[in-house]
Amino acid sequence: METLQPAPRNPAVTADVAVIGAGIIGLGIAHEARRSGRSVVVIDPAPASGATYAAAGMLAPVSELHYQEEDLLELMLASSQLWPGFVDGVQSAGRGTGYRTTPTLAVGADAADRRAFGDLRDVQLRLGLEIQALPLREARDREPLLSPQISCAFDIPGDHQVDPRRLAAAILESLGRHSERDRSWVTGAEDGFLMNSSASGLLWEDGAVAGVAVADGTRVLAAETVVANGLAAAGLEGLPEELALPLRPVYGDILRLGVPRHLQPLLTATVRGLVRGVPVYIVPREDGTVVIGASQREDGPSSASAVSAGGVYQLLRDAQVLLPAVAELELLECTARARPGTPDNAPLLGRVRAGDSGTGPDGGDVPGLIVATGFFRHGVLLTPAAASITVGLMEGRHDERWTRFRPDRFPNPHRSAPATISAPATIKDHA
Amino acid sequence: METLQPAPRNPAVTADVAVIGAGIIGLGIAHEARRSGRSVVVIDPAPASGATYAAAGMLAPVSELHYQEEDLLELMLASSQLWPGFVDGVQSAGRGTGYRTTPTLAVGADAADRRAFGDLRDVQLRLGLEIQALPLREARDREPLLSPQISCAFDIPGDHQVDPRRLAAAILESLGRHSERDRSWVTGAEDGFLMNSSASGLLWEDGAVAGVAVADGTRVLAAETVVANGLAAAGLEGLPEELALPLRPVYGDILRLGVPRHLQPLLTATVRGLVRGVPVYIVPREDGTVVIGASQREDGPSSASAVSAGGVYQLLRDAQVLLPAVAELELLECTARARPGTPDNAPLLGRVRAGDSGTGPDGGDVPGLIVATGFFRHGVLLTPAAASITVGLMEGRHDERWTRFRPDRFPNPHRSAPATISAPATIKDHA
Numbered sequence: 001m002e003t004l005q006p007a008p009r010n011p012a013v014t015a016d017v018a019v020i021g022a023g024i025i026g027l028g029i030a031h032e033a034r035r036s037g038r039s040v041v042v043i044d045p046a047p048a049s050g051a052t053y054a055a056a057g058m059l060a061p062v063s064e065l066h067y068q069e070e071d072l073l074e075l076m077l078a079s080s081q082l083w084p085g086f087v088d089g090v091q092s093a094g095r096g097t098g099y100r101t102t103p104t105l106a107v108g109a110d111a112a113d114r115r116a117f118g119d120l121r122d123v124q125l126r127l128g129l130e131i132q133a134l135p136l137r138e139a140r141d142r143e144p145l146l147s148p149q150i151s152c153a154f155d156i157p158g159d160h161q162v163d164p165r166r167l168a169a170a171i172l173e174s175l176g177r178h179s180e181r182d183r184s185w186v187t188g189a190e191d192g193f194l195m196n197s198s199a200s201g202l203l204w205e206d207g208a209v210a211g212v213a214v215a216d217g218t219r220v221l222a223a224e225t226v227v228a229n230g231l232a233a234a235g236l237e238g239l240p241e242e243l244a245l246p247l248r249p250v251y252g253d254i255l256r257l258g259v260p261r262h263l264q265p266l267l268t269a270t271v272r273g274l275v276r277g278v279p280v281y282i283v284p285r286e287d288g289t290v291v292i293g294a295s296q297r298e299d300g301p302s303s304a305s306a307v308s309a310g311g312v313y314q315l316l317r318d319a320q321v322l323l324p325a326v327a328e329l330e331l332l333e334c335t336a337r338a339r340p341g342t343p344d345n346a347p348l349l350g351r352v353r354a355g356d357s358g359t360g361p362d363g364g365d366v367p368g369l370i371v372a373t374g375f376f377r378h379g380v381l382l383t384p385a386a387a388s389i390t391v392g393l394m395e396g397r398h399d400e401r402w403t404r405f406r407p408d409r410f411p412n413p414h415r416s417a418p419a420t421i422s423a424p425a426t427i428k429d430h431a
Numbered sequence: 432m433e434t435l436q437p438a439p440r441n442p443a444v445t446a447d448v449a450v451i452g453a454g455i456i457g458l459g460i461a462h463e464a465r466r467s468g469r470s471v472v473v474i475d476p477a478p479a480s481g482a483t484y485a486a487a488g489m490l491a492p493v494s495e496l497h498y499q500e501e502d503l504l505e506l507m508l509a510s511s512q513l514w515p516g517f518v519d520g521v522q523s524a525g526r527g528t529g530y531r532t533t534p535t536l537a538v539g540a541d542a543a544d545r546r547a548f549g550d551l552r553d554v555q556l557r558l559g560l561e562i563q564a565l566p567l568r569e570a571r572d573r574e575p576l577l578s579p580q581i582s583c584a585f586d587i588p589g590d591h592q593v594d595p596r597r598l599a600a601a602i603l604e605s606l607g608r609h610s611e612r613d614r615s616w617v618t619g620a621e622d623g624f625l626m627n628s629s630a631s632g633l634l635w636e637d638g639a640v641a642g643v644a645v646a647d648g649t650r651v652l653a654a655e656t657v658v659a660n661g662l663a664a665a666g667l668e669g670l671p672e673e674l675a676l677p678l679r680p681v682y683g684d685i686l687r688l689g690v691p692r693h694l695q696p697l698l699t700a701t702v703r704g705l706v707r708g709v710p711v712y713i714v715p716r717e718d719g720t721v722v723i724g725a726s727q728r729e730d731g732p733s734s735a736s737a738v739s740a741g742g743v744y745q746l747l748r749d750a751q752v753l754l755p756a757v758a759e760l761e762l763l764e765c766t767a768r769a770r771p772g773t774p775d776n777a778p779l780l781g782r783v784r785a786g787d788s789g790t791g792p793d794g795g796d797v798p799g800l801i802v803a804t805g806f807f808r809h810g811v812l813l814t815p816a817a818a819s820i821t822v823g824l825m826e827g828r829h830d831e832r833w834t835r836f837r838p839d840r841f842p843n844p845h846r847s848a849p850a851t852i853s854a855p856a857t858i859k860d861h862a
C-alpha cells in the first residue's frame with residue numbers, strides 16, 4: 001500500500017528546549033526539562049548507542065575516588081543524592097531502570113592492593129565518606145564465591161547502581177510516545193519527541209543560539225539548545241569560535257555474562273577490585289546477569305566500538321582472581337565504546353562566554369546555549385546533577401559550586417592571541 | 432502489492448536425493464550428488480548455522496593426529512587429497528571458498544610441550560607423514576611475531592585450510608538459484624534446491640525409505656535420503672528401530688579477530704600450538720582476520736551456542752603465549768557450538784542393516800537410506816570424502832576401507848536381546 005498523499009513538510013519545529021544527543025546525559029536533561037514544564041526535542045541518529053550502551057551504571061562516588069579525581073567529589077556526592085528522586089520520576093511512567101541500592105564491596109587481590117586500598121581509605125575517611133574495613137571472613141560470609149585468597153575487603157554502603165540501557169530506554173519511551181505525531185504538535189508544555197537524525201549545526205539569530213539545523217532539513221527552533229552529544233560535540237558546526245571543547249576518546253571494553261542457575265546469585269553486592277594495581281569491577285544485575293568492566297585505553301583502534309582482545313583477556317583474568325566462578329559464566333556480550341575525556345577529567349558543563357559574535361555585555365554568556373559533555377567515566381552517576389544544573393541555568397539559577405566546570409575554561413589552541421593565552425577562562429572570570 | 436493468486440500447493444516434491452541437514456557435510460553431499468547428475472533437495476531450517484558456523488576449517492590430517500585418532504588417519508588422508516578437486520567444483524560457480532594451501536607450523540610453549548610434539552613426530556614419521564623439525568630461528572624468520580620463548584617448531588606443509596562459512600555460502604548459493612522456483616521444477620538432473628524447514632521424519636514404503644516428511648507439510652519423495660543433520664540425527668523420527676546413533680554434544684568456543692594494519696600479516700602459516708599440554712590454533716584468513724580456537728568441553732551450558740567465559744579466557748591466554756601480539760587484535764566474534772561426537776570419535780557414515788522392518792535379505796541394507804553424521808572435529812576436512820563415499824553408495828560402489836564407519840556399528844542400548852548384544856555390528860559382519 002502506498003501513501004498517495006504525502007504529509008505536508010514542516011520545515012521548522014518549535015520547542016522550548018532542543019537537546020543534541022540522546023546519550024544518558026542528553027536524555028537526563030530532556031527528562032528534567034520536561035518535568036520543569038518545558039517542551040523538548042531530542043536529536044540523535046542512534047540514541048543511547050554510545051558510551052551509554054557500554055556503561056556499567058555504578059553510582060559510586062566513594063569508590064570512584066580511587067581514581068584520584070577529588071575535585072569531582074562534591075559534584076558526584078550531590079548527584080548521588082539526587083538519584084532516588086530522579087529514578088522515581090522516570091519510573092513513575094511504569095518502566096524499570098534497574099536502580100539498586102545494594103552496597104559495594106571493595107576487594108584487594110594481594111598485599112600491594114591492600115596497601116593501596118588502605119591509603120585510599122584514609123583519604124575517604126578524612127573526607128567524611130562512609131567506608132568500613134571488613135574482616136575477610138565476614139566478606140566471604142556475605143559473598144561466599146569470593147576467592148579465599150583476597151587480601152582485604154571494605155564495605156561501602158552508599159555506592160549503588162542503575163542499568164543505563166534500561167534507564168535510557170525508559171526515558172526514550174516517554175519521548176517516543178510523541179515521536180509518531182505530526183511534529184507541529186510539539187509546542188505544548190511537557191511535550192517531547194525524538195528526531196532520529198543528526199544535528200548538522202547550531203542556528204544563530206542576533207548573537208544568540210536559536211536552535212538546531214538537522215541533517216534531514218528540519219530546523220528546530222528553541223529558546224535553549226543543549227549540546228550533549230559526547231565526543232561529537234567538538235565537531236558540531238556553529239559553536240562559538242572562541243570555544244575549545246578539548247574532548248578525547250578514552251576507549252574501554254566491558255563484558256556482559258550470564259550466571260548458570262547453580263551459581264545464582266553469583267554476588268549480592270557490586271565488587272570493585274584491585275588486582276595487582278589494576279581496577280576491575282563485577283556488577284550483579286537485577287536480571288541475574290553480571291557486568292564486568294572496564295578496561296581503559298587511549299590507543300586508537302579501528303573504530304570506537306572495536307573490542308580489544310587484550311582488554312577482554314585482562315578483564316576475565318582479573319575478575320577470576322577475585323571470583324574464580326567467573327570461568328563458569330556464559331559470555332553474552334563484549335562491547336567497547338569511547339568515553340568523552342577532558343584534560344582535567346571533569347565535565348564541560350554550563351553556559352559559554354560570548355566573544356565577538358555575542359550580543360551580551362563583555363563577559364556575558366551566549367544566550368540560548370548550554371554545553372553538557374566530557375563526563376568521561378562518570379556520565380551515569382552525574383546525570384541527575386547535569387540535568388538539574390542545566391535546567392537551573394535555563395531558569396536563571398547559577399550555583400557557584402559548579403562554575404568550575406564551565407565548558408569555556410580551556411584556552412582555544414587555534415586562537416593564539418596572547419591575551420587569551422595569558423588569561424584563560426577560569427572559574428573566577430565567570431563568577 | 433499483494434499476490435492475488437496464491438501459488439498452487441505442491442504436497443509432494445520429487446528428487447533423486449533428499450539431504451536432511453545443510454551443515455558442511457550435507458551441503459558437500461548435495462554438491463557431489465548434483466555433480467553426478469542427480470537432482471537434490473536439501474532440508475534445513477537454519478542452513479550452515481551449527482558446527483559449520485563455528486569451524487575454523489583446518490584441513491590437517493597430519494596435525495590432527497595429535498588427538499590420538501589413528502584409526503581415522505586413512506580417511507583423513509583420502510579426504511585431504513580430494514580437496515583440490517572438490518574446491519574446483521565449487522569455485523567454478525565463481526564463488527570463493529577461502530581455500531589456502533599455506534603450510535601449518537606446530538609450535539610448543541615449554542619443555543613438556545616439546546617432548547609431546549617429539550613423541551608425536553615419531554608416530555607421524557613412522558606413518559609416512561610429512562613433518563619436519565624447524566630450528567627456532569628459522570621458525571621466527573618465517574613468522575616474526577612468534578614469541579621468542581617457544582620451545583620447538585615443526586613444518587607441516589600438507590596441512591591446509593578452507594573457510595567453512597564461505598564454502599557453505601558458495602554451495603548454498605548454487606542451490607539457492609533454484610529455491611525461488613516452483614518446487615515441481617525440481618525433477619531434472621543436476622537440479623537442486625533448499626527447503627528452509629525442518630525434517631519431521633523419514634517416509635517409508637515397502638520396507639525402504641522413500642523420502643522425507645517436512646514440517647511445513649511437504650513430502651519430499653526421493654530414491655535416496657541422506658541423514659546429515661548432525662546431533663539432531665539421533666532424534667529423527669522414522670529411523671530403523673534397530674539403529675542407535677550414539678551422538679553426544681562436544682561444545683567448543685572459537686574466536687574471530689581483526690588484525691590492525693600495522694600487524695598485517697600477523698601470520699602466513701596456520702599455527703597449531705601446545706601450551707602446557709593444551710592445544711590452541713591460530714588460523715590466518717585470506718581477508719586478514721584470524722581464527723583462534725578451540726576449547727573442548729562436554730559440560731552442558733544453557734544452550735549449544737552459549738560461549739564459556741573460561742573457554743574464551745583460556746584461548747586468549749594460550750594464544751598470547753605463542754603470539755603475544757594477539758593482545759593487540761580486535762575481538763570480532765566469540766562463538767560456541769556443539770560438535771557431534773561418537774563413542775569412538777569416528778563418523779557414522781554409510782548404509783544401515785535392515786532389521787525386521789527391512790525387505791532385503793537378512794543382513795541386507797535398508798534401501799534408500801544413508802547416514803552421514805558424527806564427524807566431531809573433522810567435519811570440514813572429511814566433507815569431500817563423505818560426499819564421495821555417499822554418492823559412491825548411491826551408485827552401488829562399496830569401498831571396503833570405509834565399512835568400519837558404518838552407522839550401525841554400535842549396539843542399541845534400548846534393544847536388550849542377547850543376540851544383539853553379543854554380536855554387535857562390526858566391520859566384519861558387513862564386509
